[in-house]
Amino acid sequence: MNIGQSFKMAFKSIFTNKVRSILTMLGIIIGVAAVIIMVSIVEGSNKQIRDYYESMGTNKINVYAYKWSGEDVTDELYEYCLSLDELVLGVTPNAYYWGGSIRYKTVSTDKMEYGGPQVYMGSDQFSLCNNFEIEIGRDISYLDVKNYNQVIVLGARLKEFLFPYRDPIGEVVTIGEYPFTVIGVYEAKDPNSTWSMDNMAVVPYTMVRLLNKTNRIEEFVVKARSKKDTTEAITRLTGFLSGLIDENSGYFSVNSQNQWMEQDEKATRIMSLVLGGIAGISLLVGGIGIMNIMLVTVKERTREIGIRKAIGGSRKSIIIQFLIESSVICAIGGILGVTVGYLGTLVAGKLIMDIVLTPSVTMTIGAVAFSVVLGIGFGMYPAIKASGLQPVEALRAE
Amino acid sequence: MKLIELDNIFKIYNEDMENEVRALNGVSLIIDKGEFVAIIGPSGSGKSTLMNIIGCLDLPTYGDYFLNGQLVSDMDDGELSKIRNREVGFIFQSFNLIPALSAYENVELPLIYQGVRGDKREEMVFEALEKLGIEDRAYHRPTEMSGGQQQRVAIARAIVTRAPIILADEPTGALDSKTGETVLEILHGLHREGTTIILITHDSRIASTAERIIRISDGVIVQDCPREEAEL
Numbered sequence: 001m002n003i004g005q006s007f008k009m010a011f012k013s014i015f016t017n018k019v020r021s022i023l024t025m026l027g028i029i030i031g032v033a034a035v036i037i038m039v040s041i042v043e044g045s046n047k048q049i050r051d052y053y054e055s056m057g058t059n060k061i062n063v064y065a066y067k068w069s070g071e072d073v074t075d076e077l078y079e080y081c082l083s084l085d086e087l088v089l090g091v092t093p094n095a096y097y098w099g100g101s102i103r104y105k106t107v108s109t110d111k112m113e114y115g116g117p118q119v120y121m122g123s124d125q126f127s128l129c130n131n132f133e134i135e136i137g138r139d140i141s142y143l144d145v146k147n148y149n150q151v152i153v154l155g156a157r158l159k160e161f162l163f164p165y166r167d168p169i170g171e172v173v174t175i176g177e178y179p180f181t182v183i184g185v186y187e188a189k190d191p192n193s194t195w196s197m198d199n200m201a202v203v204p205y206t207m208v209r210l211l212n213k214t215n216r217i218e219e220f221v222v223k224a225r226s227k228k229d230t231t232e233a234i235t236r237l238t239g240f241l242s243g244l245i246d247e248n249s250g251y252f253s254v255n256s257q258n259q260w261m262e263q264d265e266k267a268t269r270i271m272s273l274v275l276g277g278i279a280g281i282s283l284l285v286g287g288i289g290i291m292n293i294m295l296v297t298v299k300e301r302t303r304e305i306g307i308r309k310a311i312g313g314s315r316k317s318i319i320i321q322f323l324i325e326s327s328v329i330c331a332i333g334g335i336l337g338v339t340v341g342y343l344g345t346l347v348a349g350k351l352i353m354d355i356v357l358t359p360s361v362t363m364t365i366g367a368v369a370f371s372v373v374l375g376i377g378f379g380m381y382p383a384i385k386a387s388g389l390q391p392v393e394a395l396r397a398e
Numbered sequence: 399m400k401l402i403e404l405d406n407i408f409k410i411y412n413e414d415m416e417n418e419v420r421a422l423n424g425v426s427l428i429i430d431k432g433e434f435v436a437i438i439g440p441s442g443s444g445k446s447t448l449m450n451i452i453g454c455l456d457l458p459t460y461g462d463y464f465l466n467g468q469l470v471s472d473m474d475d476g477e478l479s480k481i482r483n484r485e486v487g488f489i490f491q492s493f494n495l496i497p498a499l500s501a502y503e504n505v506e507l508p509l510i511y512q513g514v515r516g517d518k519r520e521e522m523v524f525e526a527l528e529k530l531g532i533e534d535r536a537y538h539r540p541t542e543m544s545g546g547q548q549q550r551v552a553i554a555r556a557i558v559t560r561a562p563i564i565l566a567d568e569p570t571g572a573l574d575s576k577t578g579e580t581v582l583e584i585l586h587g588l589h590r591e592g593t594t595i596i597l598i599t600h601d602s603r604i605a606s607t608a609e610r611i612i613r614i615s616d617g618v619i620v621q622d623c624p625r626e627e628a629e630l
Contacts, residue, residue, distance in 0.1 A: 005510050016498050307494045310455055311555065312483020312511040315475045391455040391482075395494065 003320070010325040014332075024293040025333035027286025028374070032337025032367045033344055035279040040345040040359040041352065042272035046265060048353065053261040055189045056197065057131040059230045060257050061222040062094070065241055067250035074217045080240050081222050087229040087236075090125035093205040094219040097121065097212065102201065103174045104162045112199070117158045119175065121205040121217075127153075127186065129223040132202075137169045137184030144183075145204040152180040156188035157198035175203070178210060230256050286333070287374040294326050294382035305386050306394025318387040326379025327372050334371030338364050400467070401563070401594055402429040402452060407461035409447050409617075421447040422458070423617035431562070434586075434595045436608035444617040445598050446567060452596060453486050453565045454478050483511050487556030491568035493548045495540040501527070501551045502536040508559050526554040530584065546577035553584055557593075564588060567598045582607060 014021045063081065065073055074093075081091040097119035101109040109116040120126065124142045127133065135156070144151050152173060159168055168182045180203060190197040209215055222237070224230040234254050241252040298305070305318060342359060349357025409422040421444045429435055439445045450456035451463060454470060463470040465485065473481070488494075495504045505526055509519045527533040530550040540548050549569065556564055566585060570578030582604060589595045599605050611628040613621035621628065 012498065303494070304496050304498075307496055308507070308511075309479065310453075310482060310488050310494070311508040312479050312559075314479035314511075317479075317511060392450050395455070395490075 003324070006317075006321050006324045007328070009321055010328045013325055014329060020293065021329060024290055024329055025336065027289035028283070028330050028333030028371050029286075029337040029340055031279065031283030031286040032334050032371055033341035034282050035276065035367055036338060036341030036359045036363060037344040037348055038275040038279045039272060039363055040341075040357050041348055042268055042275055043360065044349060044353055044355065044357045046268045046272070048355070049264045049268065050261065052190075053257050053264075055131055056257055057129065057223065058257060058261070059224040059227060060129060060131075061224060061230060061233055061237065062255050062257075063220045063222060063237055063241075063252075064218060064254075065245060065250065065252035066216075066218045067245060069249065070216075072216050073244060074215065076244065077220060077241075078217075081220055081237070084222070084233055084236060087224055087233045088222055089225055090128040090223045092122040092126040092129045092221050093208075093217045094126075094221045095121040095205055095208045095212065095217045096219075097175065097203075099176050099211060102158070102162070104171065107162055109158070109161065112161055114199075116199075117155065118200045119211075120200060120202045121208050121211070122202050122221075123205055125223075126202050126221075129221040131189065132186040135185050135187040136167070137182070139184055140202060140204055145206050148206050148210075149204060150178060150180045150207070150210075151183045151204065153184040153186060153202045154182060155186050155196075155198040155200035156191075157196045158201055159185045161199075176211060224256075227258065230258055283370070283374065287330075287378045290326055290330060290375060291378035291381060294322065294379055295385070297325075298322070298382045298386040301386075302389060302394050302397035305389055306391050306397065309389070309391035310395060315387040319383045322383035322386050323376055323379045326382070327375035330371040330375025331368065334368040337371070338367060341367070399431045400428055401431045401433075401465070402427070403464040404428075404451075405462040405464070407448075407451060407458045407463060409444070409451065409456070410459045413459065420617050422451070425461075425614075425617070425619055427612070427619065427622070429594065429596065431594055432589075432592055434589045434597070434609045435612060436597045436599060436605035436610070437612045437614060438599055438602065438605045439614040440600060443614045445614050447617075448614065449565055449567050449596065449598050452563075453488060454481050455488075479511075483508055484559060485561055485563055487559065487561040487564045489549070489552055489556050489564065489566040489569045491571040493540070493545075493552045493572070495548055495551055495555075497540055500537050500539055501532065501543070501554075504540070504551055505555045505558050508555060512559060522558055523554075526558040527551075529557070530554050544577075545573050546580065549573060549577070549581055550584070553581070557588060561593075563594045563596065565596050565598075568600070569597070570599070570601070570604060578604070 063077065065077055067073060078091070078093065081088070101116055102119070122140070123145055124140050127139050140151065140153055143149070154162070154168060162168065162173065163171065168185065171182050172179045173182060186198070188198050205217060208217060222233060224233045234256060237254045241254065245252050308318060345357050345359050349355050404425055404427040407422050407425045408420065411419040411421065425448060437445045437448060447456065451458050458471060461471070465481065470481065499507070502523055505523045506519055509522060514522065524533060527536055530553055532547055532550045532554065535543055535547055535551070540551070543551070564585065569585070570581050573581060585595055585597065586607065597604070597608060605611055606625060608625060610624055611621070612619055
């Protein structure tokens, strides 16, 4: 008997027992859908984490150094960072102003609900290193830094607070007692969270003298060209700093966001394995359901098997018939499961993460293929059982 | 020409146990090509077991069975199913049609197992159905047909492969006497065309239409002679 006939026979038997077939498929449908939804959610949150780190800047190295003696290492460190230019896209000093609020006329950031903005002092490469893009106006320039210009670029959240629905360019805000002219606004990176990366502002790092009353800058941000260059730059910076500072004379650290990202990704990978495992178990239970039904089918159709054997059906043809039947049930179940899984993923993505989640194609194909394998696997025992019946005994069955 | 040769066949269930049953207890028998043989005997005499062994539905516990000179008792499943498919056509008392399939599909099944191609298959199926006058029932399911019609479908299935042997186990048992006569007439028609017919029955009136009568009792042959000499 050829395979085409066996398929015809399998479909016939599935459609003559519609309700039973659907109930059997249910296990597979739920299993496949569960796998797809769970894995998609994990992949989605993984992507969110990656996006978050990317918006902060990947391949970004934070270098931090100071000496107990108070001796200034700023210039040496800055120069060394700049000398890594074959590894590095940009370097910026990264000083903080801790002094207090920013005011525009009568509006003060003291009143901000979730705390005031972070004011950075950086170079013309600050936005490059920290993944900010100018939305309106212009960025800090080399000349601003060099000429001690009292200019400021605002983050989107801060702009919204100080200048709601207004063009802030050319306006003057006050930091401490010093006036700064607004020259630009950065695009929002992180519009959803309340403790936002966009609640910030940047002034030229040469303002450190004015605002912090010192020339010392303890932190730099280095943007490397690639993941590989990040590792290399970390090695070199660490080497350089250990020559400059030891445990007794001070403290230094060289960190990249990549490390944190990798750690977070590892955590979600573990979660994806656990959830995938749980979903896999439900698929397994579905498979056992198939085996159960196929066994019942064998029992119910013992006489038919006897008749088939009496008119020339061999063991092999009976095995093939039952295997095809169970794999077709599983394959149809798998395809329906994928459909349900896609819908479920869309709904879950919207509800949980408020994004459009789509399952990966590889996983979809994998899920259907797995359910066919399941059908063959769990169909095997009933099929062998069916084929092993003696024709006389099978014919005697009621 | 010897078609079927049974040599001291035993069929024993639960051998050497308390509830041992000897369905066949040393049966030797030769049937030539083209014979019309009736095997008669009371129920439980072993006549069905004998038919199952002749039809390769069952294997003997002891003894040799030659079909066309080939030793059947040594064959594996594949070879046995080939013999059931090509050499033997079965007709059962309870028809044994597959309820989910139409008459056409039931008759087609042995040809599918034989690997006959689609268009050729259709031709052969209709030839068999027409021969039995039920081509108009081709697309009906067994449940939509009368007993006589179902038995005719079953006969069509038995002859569709042009098997040289027809084994009929009480073919008229579930039919009224008039339909039974028609079925018997069909069997005689096949016999005239050269098919070897082995008929199992407990009805001496039906047996009396055969050329040769074999009476079996308690698993042994007690009488084997031409109809004219048989005591019915």
